[in-house]
Amino acid sequence: EKTKTSFFSKLSKAVLGKTQVDDEVLDNLEEVLVTSDVGIETTLKIIGRIQDRASKDKYVSTSELNTILKEEIAALLVGDTVPDSKEFEIPETGGLPYVIMVVGVNGVGKTTTIGKLASHYHKNGKKVVLGAADTFRAAAVEQLELWGKRVGVPVISHGMNTDPAAVAFDAVKQAVDMKADVVIIDTAGRLHTKVNLMNELSKIKRVIQKFIPEAPHDVMLVLDGSTGQNAVIQAREFTKATEVTSLAITKLDGTAKGGVVIGISDQFQIPVRYIGVGEKMEDLQVFNKHEFVDSLFENAN
Amino acid sequence: MFDNLSQKLDKAFKTLKGQGRITEINVATTAKEIRKALIDADVNYKVAKSVTDDIKEIALGREVLISVSPGQLLVKITHEELTKLMGGEKQEISLKGDPSVILIAGLQGSGKTTFSGKLAAYIKKQNRNVLLVACDVYRPAAIDQLKVLGEQVGVEVYTEPDNKKPVEISKNAIEYAKKNNKKVVIIDTAGRLAIDEQMMNEIAEVKKAIQPSETLFVVDSMTGQDAVNTAKAFNDRINFDGVVLTKLDGDTRGGAAISIRAVVEKPIKFISTGEKMDALDVFYPERMASRILGMGDVVSLVERA
Ligand SMILES: Nc1nc2c(ncn2[C@@H]2O[C@H](COP(=O)(O)OP(=O)(O)OP(=O)(O)O)[C@@H](O)[C@H]2O)c(=O)[nH]1
Ligand SMILES: Nc1nc2c(ncn2[C@@H]2O[C@H](COP(=O)(O)OP(=O)(O)OP(=O)(O)O)[C@@H](O)[C@H]2O)c(=O)[nH]1
Ligand SMILES: [Mg+2]
Ligand SMILES: [Mg+2]
Numbered sequence: 289e290k291t292k293t294s295f296f297s298k299l300s301k302a303v304l305g306k307t308q309v310d311d312e313v314l315d316n317l318e319e320v321l322v323t324s325d326v327g328i329e330t331t332l333k334i335i336g337r338i339q340d341r342a343s344k345d346k347y348v349s350t351s352e353l354n355t356i357l358k359e360e361i362a363a364l365l366v367g368d369t370v371p372d373s374k375e376f377e378i379p380e381t382g383g384l385p386y387v388i389m390v391v392g393v394n395g396v397g398k399t400t401t402i403g404k405l406a407s408h409y410h411k412n413g414k415k416v417v418l419g420a421a422d423t424f425r426a427a428a429v430e431q432l433e434l435w436g437k438r439v440g441v442p443v444i445s446h447g448m449n450t451d452p453a454a455v456a457f458d459a460v461k462q463a464v465d466m467k468a469d470v471v472i473i474d475t476a477g478r479l480h481t482k483v484n485l486m487n488e489l490s491k492i493k494r495v496i497q498k499f500i501p502e503a504p505h506d507v508m509l510v511l512d513g514s515t516g517q518n519a520v521i522q523a524r525e526f527t528k529a530t531e532v533t534s535l536a537i538t539k540l541d542g543t544a545k546g547g548v549v550i551g552i553s554d555q556f557q558i559p560v561r562y563i564g565v566g567e568k569m570e571d572l573q574v575f576n577k578h579e580f581v582d583s584l585f586e587n588a589n
Numbered sequence: 590m591f592d593n594l595s596q597k598l599d600k601a602f603k604t605l606k607g608q609g610r611i612t613e614i615n616v617a618t619t620a621k622e623i624r625k626a627l628i629d630a631d632v633n634y635k636v637a638k639s640v641t642d643d644i645k646e647i648a649l650g651r652e653v654l655i656s657v658s659p660g661q662l663l664v665k666i667t668h669e670e671l672t673k674l675m676g677g678e679k680q681e682i683s684l685k686g687d688p689s690v691i692l693i694a695g696l697q698g699s700g701k702t703t704f705s706g707k708l709a710a711y712i713k714k715q716n717r718n719v720l721l722v723a724c725d726v727y728r729p730a731a732i733d734q735l736k737v738l739g740e741q742v743g744v745e746v747y748t749e750p751d752n753k754k755p756v757e758i759s760k761n762a763i764e765y766a767k768k769n770n771k772k773v774v775i776i777d778t779a780g781r782l783a784i785d786e787q788m789m790n791e792i793a794e795v796k797k798a799i800q801p802s803e804t805l806f807v808v809d810s811m812t813g814q815d816a817v818n819t820a821k822a823f824n825d826r827i828n829f830d831g832v833v834l835t836k837l838d839g840d841t842r843g844g845a846a847i848s849i850r851a852v853v854e855k856p857i858k859f860i861s862t863g864e865k866m867d868a869l870d871v872f873y874p875e876r877m878a879s880r881i882l883g884m885g886d887v888v889s890l891v892e893r894a
Contacts, residue, residue, distance in 0.1 A: 319634055322628055322634045322814070323633070323634045323635075323814045324814065325631075325813040325814050325815075327628075327629070328625050328628050328629055393811070393836075393839070394698075394700075394836060394864065395697075395698030395699065395700060395809065395836075396698065397697075397698060403729075424864075425734075425864070426702075426733075426734045426735075426737035426738050426741075427730040427731075427733035427734035427736075427737050428730075430729075430730035430733045430734075431728075431729045431730035431733075431734070433730075434729035434730055435729060438729075479836065479838060479839040479840075480839070480840075481838070481839050481840050512698065512809070512811070514696070514809075514812050514813060514815050514819075515809075515811045515812065515813055516631030516811060516812060516813025516814065516841075516844070516845070517629055517630070517631055517813065517842070518631070518811040518839065518840070518841040518842070519811075521840060539696075539697060539698075539782075541782065542696070542782040542783070542784065542815065542819075543782075543783065543784055543815055543818045543819070544812075544813065544814070544815035545814075545815075548813065567697070567727070567728075
């Protein structure tokens with residue numbers, strides 16, 4: 289808390305009683321944002337907005353400045369200002385299971401996020417089914433099966449090196465048969481530069497739609513919070529291949545800030561739904577804009 | 590979003606057309622563009638600043654050399670500087686000791702287990718008898734994963750599924766290697782955050798117990814600004830010998846390579862370029878510099894300048 293105030297006190301010292309926010313302060317702000325992986329373009333956008341407001345209002349007080357700054361950043365993040373509940377809720381789908389397909393590049397935390405999500409839904413009394421459609425990475429199926437066991441939910445799998453679309457189809461079908469509330473499909477990590485693998489995602493999606501036309505109800509792109517500007521390209525390419533509808537940012541328990549998501553959410557108009565804050569079952573939180581923006585300024589001095 | 594740097598520099602120089610000389614003013618303007626390009630490529634903010642300060646100095650000192658456009662000269666200088674920063678003598682991994690022990694460490698999901706398999710295959714090709722050791726006792730199916738990879742490359746994997754103590758497992762594995770004529774032991778460890786005291790103590794203790802001849806820090810080339818913190822923290826605790834950059838088969842610019850070199854004086858020894866067991870390469874500083882600058886055409890540019 290002490291370090292948090294020092295950035296803002298410095299910021300306000302340079303602003304208070306001045307008709308304009310001066311360059312030194314803006315440099316300082318730039319550093320805070322850029323070192324949080326916000327990226328130059330989005331950083332300049334934010335700074336531009338602050339400058340506009342400061343020059344329009346002529347005089348900005350410390351607290352006003354803090355508020356303006358945080359408001360401007362939060363405004364770039366799509367979604368409700370305050371999540372209406374901390375619960376993990378599933379939208380109404382008219383009796384059919386809600387289908388979530390989880391995608392992303394290698395090693396970002398897809399499978400772990402699925403395990404955590406399953407645990408939250410399960411605890412909320414929902415009937416959950418997992419689909420092991422990563423049939424490629426060594427021991428990927430075993431990994432998801434262990435999560436299933438840990439949480440206490442069934443995992444549908446056809447073993448390694450089988451057709452991922454067939455697994456996804458089967459998982460959705462069995463979920464319907466079991467009258468499950470939600471089915472979460474794990475997919476293999478893939479770099480967005482690999483055309484064949486990206487096409488495979490579209491195929492998985494199409495196959496699921498044969499069974500439930502409006503599925504997948506949610507295509508969740510998992511981003512590693514320590515990834516830099518490449519995450520922007522990941523968002524663009526995965527959106528092209530599968531129409532991503534939500535984001536999860538993992539590994540925010542580390543020192544990385546995940547600031548790249550601000551530009552992504554703004555540019556592609558996709559809400560951030562969850563953040564991963566550890567490797568355990570309970571280490572998944574509903575994304576909160578304001579807490580996230582605050583965290584960018586933690587330790588800033 | 591990622592304009593080519595030379596395009597950016599051209600833009601910056603547009604207003605200065607006709608000026609064949611590098612002056613302090615136009616160097617400052619273009620240095621700013623270079624800095625932005627580096628940050629776009631995920632070079633750490635502070636590192637990008639100090640690199641461009643150096644470039645500014647060099648550029649001004651080289652006034653006499655100007656024969657073509659100053660933009661191109663600056664690109665050339667930048668490319669040279671980045672290459673120098675990441676380069677130096679090429680260093681092989683050390684295979685001292687009998688058996689020689691290689692310890693693999695890094696953040697979660699960076700590619701340690703995959704790299705361990707690749708390294709085992711690489712060393713096996715040199716006709717050395719290799720043993721892989723599964724010391725990740727946390728991640729679900731981590732042991733299975735290494736076993737599958739070991740099978741793929743034809744290398745034995747040492748495991749103790751019921752033992753949760755990596756120090757013990759690694760020591761036992763080395764004993765096993767001695768008895769079974771294994772010449773190189775590669776130890777895969779769990780992913781850990783640099784700020785996780787308990788986990789960092791654990792890897793430090795493993796290192797102390799087994800005295801590896803080579804400790805490698807595996808880092809995802811898509812890492813952003815945090816690369817410096819992580820690399821520094823790992824180096825402070827385990828004083829690694831070299832860096833492995835993974836997932837370079839994607840389109841990341843890989844600025845982390847410079848950031849890491851700037852905070853720890855350790856060479857990048859391998860790059861990982863795919864999920865398959867043969868996707869392992871040595872590191873070329875010059876190519877990496879081109880990549881970070883987002884310019885495939887740098888070679889021809891440099892030749893013209
Ligand atoms: N510290 C931390 N580690 C995480 C978090 N989420 C996942 N991990 C770890 O990151 C590593 C990779 O996670 P996985 O869930 O296997 O990632 P993935 O995206 O499924 O990986 P692939 O299927 O190989 O592409 C594991 O060691 C996880 O325990 C998080 O929020 N915090
Ligand atoms: N495209 C690509 N994928 C890679 C590369 N190296 C590793 N991967 C993938 O990245 C993901 C994570 O790799 P792992 O080897 O499991 O990473 P790790 O560091 O052992 O992960 P933890 O043990 O969970 O910390 C897997 O999907 C790998 O197949 C690479 O060079 N290129
Ligand atoms: Mg996975
Ligand atoms: Mg591993």
